[in-house]
Amino acid sequence: MQAMSPRTGTEAGKGRMGGAALLRLLRLASTTLPVGAYSYSQGLEWAIEAGSVRDAASAQRWIADALRYSLARLEAPLWWRLYRCWESGDAQAAARWNEMFVASRETSELRSETLQMGESLKRLLVDLGEFGPAALESLTTMEAPAYVTVAAFAAALWRIPPRAALAGYCWSWTENQVLAAIKAVPLGQLAGQRMLSVLEPVIEATVEESLACSDDALGNFAPGLALASTLHETQYSRLFRS
Numbered sequence: 508m509q510a511m512s513p514r515t516g517t518e519a520g521k522g523r524m525g526g527a528a529l530l531r532l533l534r535l536a537s538t539t540l541p542v543g544a545y546s547y548s549q550g551l552e553w554a555i556e557a558g559s560v561r562d563a564a565s566a567q568r569w570i571a572d573a574l575r576y577s578l579a580r581l582e583a584p585l586w587w588r589l590y591r592c593w594e595s596g597d598a599q600a601a602a603r604w605n606e607m608f609v610a611s612r613e614t615s616e617l618r619s620e621t622l623q624m625g626e627s628l629k630r631l632l633v634d635l636g637e638f639g640p641a642a643l644e645s646l647t648t649m650e651a652p653a654y655v656t657v658a659a660f661a662a663a664l665w666r667i668p669p670r671a672a673l674a675g676y677c678w679s680w681t682e683n684q685v686l687a688a689i690k691a692v693p694l695g696q697l698a699g700q701r702m703l704s705v706l707e708p709v710i711e712a713t714v715e716e717s718l719a720c721s722d723d724a725l726g727n728f729a730p731g732l733a734l735a736s737t738l739h740e741t742q743y744s745r746l747f748r749s
Contacts, residue, residue: 528666528671538686553739570681576729578713581608581726585725598648605651613733615740616739620749
């Protein structure tokens with residue numbers, strides 16, 4: 508794949524965001540977005556069952572580590588590259604990055620999750636009727652788009668500045684993990700809000716690290732997460748699909 512410098516274009520999206528773009532960002536980051544994110548825990552449920560996560564402090568550590576060692580080193584950097592591909596109209600490069608991300612999913616549950624959510628968001632963009640078939644063609648003709656791929660497409664299509672859009676993507680992921688912990692540990696709503704407060708700078712650091720990540724540095728070595736997801740596949744009693 509051709510090397511890509513993340514800080515090209517609008518200098519990592521530092522431009523001001525207008526009202527329409529802000530509202531569209533809120534739509535994309537909302538937990539009410541009908542893509543099924545609430546039904547997944549990405550292995551967190553197994554960590555709770557095993558006792559590795561047992562309270563707010565351990566849940567916070569688990570989520571922060573996932574941000575630092577997984578999202579910041581592959582998913583978020585790929586989101587940035589995909590945004591630039593869609594922005595420039597390079598559907599072939601987007602397809603290659605998409606293929607790389609899907610191949611990086613270590614378990615059947617993680618793979619099914621990103622493909623199901625990607626298909627749901629793609630269908631939503633089509634059904635909204637805000638854009639014609641020509642504007643959506645590069646996405647609708649892509650085979651098996653991952654959620655990160657479609658989310659980047661939506662952000663580019665809606666002209667959301669990339670830095671803000673990527674922060675919203677990471678925020679949405681974090682909030683869903685916190686909500687999973689609230690349900691499964693269980694925790695109170697106040698504990699969840701405290702966790703989000705502490706995790707805000709971790710999200711900011713995730714965005715910054717992903718913007719500086721070169722192609723050669725891309726990687727997703729998080730064996731604890733992979734094992735948790737693998738073991739979740741045969742967990743006897745569960746609330747979540749991953």
